[in-house]
Each structure stands twice: as structure tokens, then as C-alpha cells.
Amino acid sequence: MWLVTGGAGFIGSHTVELLRKKGHSVRVLDNLSTGSRDNLEGLDVELMVGSIEDPDAVARAMKGVERVVHLAARISVPESVESPLLYDATNVHGTLQVLEGARRAGVQRVSLASSCAIYGSLPGLPKLETSPIHCESPYAANKAANEMYARSYSETMGLEVVALRYFNVFGPRQDPAGPYGAVIPKFVEWALAGQTLTIFGDGEQGRDFVSVRDVARANVMAASGDAGAGEVFNVGGGRMMTINQLAAQVSAAVPHEVSFRHEAPRPGDVRASMASVDKASEILGWKPEADFDAALAETVEWFVQRGGELVPG
Template identity: 40%
Template structure:
């Protein structure tokens, strides 16, 4: 069953924090297509107006400009809300190493504000973005929930703390918190610009501009690349499931493993270009290999990712070709 078949009652209201970001805007769009109401909370520190321009005038869409570091903003945003999909955060492992204090403020304090506002407004379920980075240096593959290693970056630490608070809020207050450990999400609206851009949009952008991209390290490091549609499915099914999932975390991935050289070759193949990449230094805080077990999510959330890596990459490249043509 895909998420389109998930039936929420008429009049269901969702709050998507970070709703103008990459994952958040895709969630807003999916919820509106299902015929439900969505509030989007964003301070536009990393989110973009262009991501929500197609539904800003939709009568079921409400934009709240505000910062999750402000508890009053969080309280107001949660009024009358059934489900919170908390995506607002600062991403990027390298940037967190440079700016740990802002990560503490936004990712930890901001998430705690949202959790408390959800609790006080009697939200049914609080589904939040965690990260595969919480596995740290644990060497065993595939990654299984409950088998974590030493944390390698401030970003990863913020996500780990979020998970601990979520467990506590479920135990103490009964707030049904559900953590989504995302594994290398990619797809439409992922930002291709800037120093901290994710690897897929960065590669595509370089190749479309006939430039040679930089691969950090030897390119043999592997990731479990996960197409955005699978992430939408996981979030909505985490709201919908009748299973007792309060305080739990789930790997949200494809269960696959693609190294960066393979990824680069696949993008070249789809674009029908061939430019040799450059190799740069290994990034501090990066893990060597990442591959998820998705058994727990399959069992308790009925999560069955519809899109594999190859299908996702084709759709993503099609999106970026159109994006760059319309922006030049």
C-alpha cells in the first residue's frame, strides 16, 4: 500500500516544520494532494520561497513565518493540529563541525520546543526527522536500530539527543513520538547550490555545466540513497499506523548500498556525458559505509519503498534538467 492509499479522516490538520525545505515542501505537497490541511512553519534560514510557490495560494495551505527557537511560535503553530511532521533543522555534518552552537540551539532547543508545544496542544503523534548519522562509527552492516556507535559530529549528536528526548516525552507525558532515521535522501527540490549542497544535486549541477565535480575521499564510500517519495510514505504511515510506535525510531531507506563512484557513473550515464571527477580530501565526521535494515519499518509502519535508487535517480535528473533550464 502506497501512501496515496492511506486514509485520514476529513478535516485532518498536519503541521510541517521546515515546510519550505527540501523534504518539508514535498510533504506539504503530498498532504495537499490527499485533500488535507497543512500548516507550514519555516523561518527561511535554509528553506526557500520557490519550494512552496505552487501551493502558497491553496486554501488548505497556511504559511507561518517563524522560528522553532521561539516557544510562543511553536505553541501557536500547534493549535488545532492532529499530526506534527517535524523536519525543521540545520543539516550538514561539515557545517555542524564549524558551527556547533547554532546546531545546539536550532536542532536540540528548537525540537524540544516543538515537542512541548505538541504535548500541550494534545497532538496525536509527533513524527520527527532523525538521521543515519546517529549510528556513528558502529562498523556492522546493515545498520539496525539499537546498535549505535560513537557519535562523530555535532549534527549527529543533536539527532541523538532528539531521539532521547522523544523517548522521554513518550514515557513521561504519553506524547506519541516517532523518529525517522533518514538515509541520504535525494530528489526534487534538494538545493544544488552552495558549499554544503548534497552530493547528488552537486554532481548533476557540475555535469550540466560541463565541470568536473569533486569526490571527497577515494569514492569507495557507500550510502543507502533514498528517494524522496519513500520518505513521504514513511512519514504518513508513521502517523497512520495503529501499531504502538511511541518512542520508537525507524531506519527510512531503501536497504541498498551504492558507492560514490557508482553513483557518479550512473548520473553520467543518464545525462549521457563523461567528465572525469576530481578527488578531494576525506570529510571530517563522515562515515565510510552506510546501509540500512528496513525490517522494523516494514513490520510496524507497513513501509515498503516504491522507488529504488535507479528509478529515483532518473526522476531526479529529469527534475534538475528542467530546473536549470528554467533558472538560466
Template identity: 40%
Template sequence: MKVAITGGAGFIGSNLARALIDHPKINQVRVVDNLSTGCEANIAGLGVDFFEGDIQNAGLLDQVFRGMDAVVHLAALPSVPRSVRDPMASHQANATGTLQVLEAARRAGGLHVIAASSSSVYGANPRLPKHEDLTTAPMSPYAVTKLATEAYLGAYHHSFDLPVLPFRFFNVYGPGQRADHAYAAVIPKWISATLAGQPATVYGDGTQTRDFTYVGTVCRVLTDALLLRIVEPRPVNLAFGTRISLLDLIPEIETATGHPVEREHVSARPSDVPHSQADNGRLRALFPTVAPVALEEGISATADWFRTSVMNAASSYPQGRRAAEPDS
């Protein structure tokens, strides 16, 4: 099987590329990424074919998708706060970008398209756990773009018989996730701060709940979806119902890092969803053998990766010179 990954130099994409390139049933992996949020170093030495460029470049997509069997569409401008600051950029990258990917998949002969949506589409709907048939109530431009992503996949399946599978990701975390930018996710940001002896920034009172999913589990599901050629035009939650508050996350990080977590509370962010938890019934029906990595195991692996990153960054500087915070 030959697979293309859009956004393959990013956090989830590079982890998936690593998983696929080592799989005996995958013959070729191509990555396309404009490096706006990804990093070429993430895929260095993996043996993938890398194409630098934007998914809104139709000619580039035709080149990347030619001869492929499937595409995992992960390219996006992530982050709710980013989309609040610049809604148009999020729409162009996420909604229009998805449309370009689907058109290119059609031109390439009808590739199997697996794409990332987001739990943020549930938004203001308070019901827990979140099942896929709930009314969506986006609270941010980012959430709207992800709702458009999965709607376009469904429309292309019904209009053009394109084989598709939209996944709603829930707070994916793990090794390789950057902590050095304004839109960093909570787990890498708190682990990095704790290891550096800095306070962890808590937006609001910290009672918000999230359904964290380890990136290795996500890659396992995506790999199975490719190899089994799972086609489902309805969105599928990719999470396992493991709801935890941000405050309850702190002891897990303290155990994994071996350091106390100092908290610094700041104002809550606009458009943040207060609570999130997945109903995984549809996921379990499609992937009955997938076992999620436990939160404590995942956070431990993530902390280990950050320690290694810090040591590698420090060793690249002459003795006596202080290394900057590593680009993770």
C-alpha cells in the first residue's frame, strides 16, 4: 500500500509517518507539508518522500497523490485561540484546504481519504459523553472549519462515491508535540515548564475536563483504518471516554517528571469548551481490537521524550553556554 500524509511533518503526522514506514504492508509514504507548524526534522531519516508546499496548490497535490492508494489528511492550522485571532486563515487552511485535498483525491482515481476533524465541533452542547449524533454547536472559527471538513467528506462520499473516513480527534498528546509556541497544548506545555522549573499556566480555575488520547493510539487506529480500508462517511470519535480535569492532570505530570507542578492561574480563554468526553461506541464497532494507551503510561513516555530533547539540545551547545528551550 502507498500512503500520502498531508501535514506529515507535524506532531501527529510525523508519528504516523514513523508508524507507517515501519509497517510491512506499507510500501511507500509521501509527506506534503508547508512547514508553517510542522518541522522537516520530525521526519528526517525516516525514508519518506517529502514534498514541501501548501495543500492549496492543486498541482502539488496532483504530484503527491499520483500512484497513491490513500491519503491521511492532517494538514491544518490548529488551535481555537489562533482561529479567534485570524478566522480567515483558519478557514482557508482547514476548510478550503480540505476541499483541495478531496478534489485531488478524485483526480487521482478516487483515493481513500481519512481526515482529522475535532471534538471542538460539539462546542456549547453540554451533554456528556459526546456521541456523534449530538447536535453540533461550534464556539470558535476553528471548530466551524473542522465541521466543514467532515461535512465535505460526507458530501464527496455521497456525490462522487469517494471512500472517506472523518475522525473527531480529542486532545491528542505525546512525544514530538511542541511546547514552545503560544498555541501549545496543555500536556506538553506543562511538562516542559515543570522540567524547566517554571510555573504551569492554568486558564481559568482548572476544573475543565478533557478526553486525552495518546498519539500512539491514534496512529494505531489510523493504520488499521488504512489497511482494513474502513469507509464511513459519518464522523467517528477517536477517543476512549477517559475524562479528567486539568487539576487532576497535575499529579500525573508530577509523577512522570519527578517534580512538583507550580500553578499560575490566568483568565479563561474565550471559546474554550468547558468539558469534553467521547462516546466511543462507533469507534469500538469499527475497531474492536484497539486498546488505548493508559494516561499515566502516555504522560510518562511524553516526559521521557522531553527529557531527551532537553539533553540533546544542551549537548549541541559549547560548554558554558546556556541552551534555549528546545523546539519540540
């Protein structure tokens, strides 16, 4: 039995889907704060609605579980600046509840979600797992703490934990909502609705986009194998694309003309970000495989199916 915390969310639901395809039994622990039942539609899984902050819910969720993918978290960087205590309660204390619950239940291995946010805006590309970290938000600090607990549990507490530093994940079911929603679902939603795409700054800031299907595969590989306990691995596409290039790609992926507008840069926006994925490749045997254009087309198609308006070309 596998447990996926946050399994009703974006990355979680793709991880659950992959596990089901491989024939595993899956339980999800999710409080449905940003995730939804719809994301799990058609998947034969056991959904437990509850919080990772609740030790009783975690203990129930761990019964009979051998492998855990821990994804449940509060995920907004600006919100973490507003409410650092709430972020600590879920992302650090909640993670500790999951790791303790797993240890008590005799779980074999956990993979958990860290983030490229912990590299901050220090120069130097590509980012290696040995590059210095520079946590510029409580969210980043939460993720760094998770990585350190991964090491402690693996070294001295009898539970193997692998931490994966995701870069900019994209794909179907990603929520574009809110002023700080991820750029790809926002661009796709605007483009399909015939709205102008807003690009902050000159658009030459670079990002490393990784398909959610590649991330789901990394989660499953990290939690199934026996390599890399206590270690941290970058999970990115391993190449950089500028926001201007992305806007052009999104424009090409929808069937009508798209217009762009530049606005003032957002404070704190990182200039460039790109992963080296050599360590994950060497130790976990994982590499990004998705073709960007095909993954973007699949994302556009999902938004169309979901009811995104198509403006006649």
C-alpha cells in the first residue's frame, strides 16, 4: 500500500494516477484545501480527508503502508511571507508528523517535495544540489527544514527519506487561480479566453519547466528504490526557457492570435533558474523525458476540455 499526502492536488493526482497504472493500492491523505475530489475522478483510490497536522489522522493513514510520497503543503511564497506561523505549522510541523507517523508504522521509504525556491536569487547556473542555498521566504525555509529532517531520519532514525527539489512543474490540473498562480496555466487560460498575456519585466527571466508526468515518475522512483536515502535531488527539465519564449510557445499552441503586454517587474522575481539533473540521473536513474511542446499541447487540451473559451481564429 502507498500513501500519497496531498494526493488530491496537482502533482499528487498525477502521482496517484501513475501508481494505479503500475497496479499499486493507493491511499490519499488530503484536507482538500487546494486539492479536490475532481482531480481523483475515475481513479480507484482510498481518499481520507484529514490534515497532516493531526497525528491521529496521520496514524490512521499510515496503517499497512510501505511507501509514502509526501506532497501535502501550503504552496504560496507570498502567502508564506504574510503568515509564516501557518506555513511552519503545515509545512514543517506537518511534515514532521508525517515522518514520525511513517517511522512508527514501519514504513520503508518516503519521498518528499522540496523546491528550487531554496536556491533563491544567488547567481550561478545550472543549480547543483551542492550549490549554496539562500532561503528568501518562509516557504523556502520550510522546504530547507524538510530536507534536513530527511537527512536526520535517514541517518539516525531508521526511516529512509529522499527529498526532491522540483523546479517549475506544469501540466493538466494545475490551478491558475490567484495573483501568484503559476505562469503556464495562467498564460494558457488567458490565451484561450482571448485575453492579453501579461509579462512582468522584460520577459527575459529564465525558468526551468518540468512536466508533471516526469515529476510523478521521479516521486515513484525515489520512493520505490533503495538509493539516495537522506539525499536531495533536483527534479527539473534541465533546460531554461525565457518567459518571452514561453509566451510565444503558448501563442503557437492555441488556434488564434495572442497579444502580449509588459508590466513592471515583480519584486523578488528570480532572474534565471535551471536545474542540473545529473545527480538524479546517476543515483535514482531518473531523467526528464517529456517533450515540452507535447506536454504544453496536453495542458492546453486539458484547459479546453475543462471549458476554457476558444476564441474563433
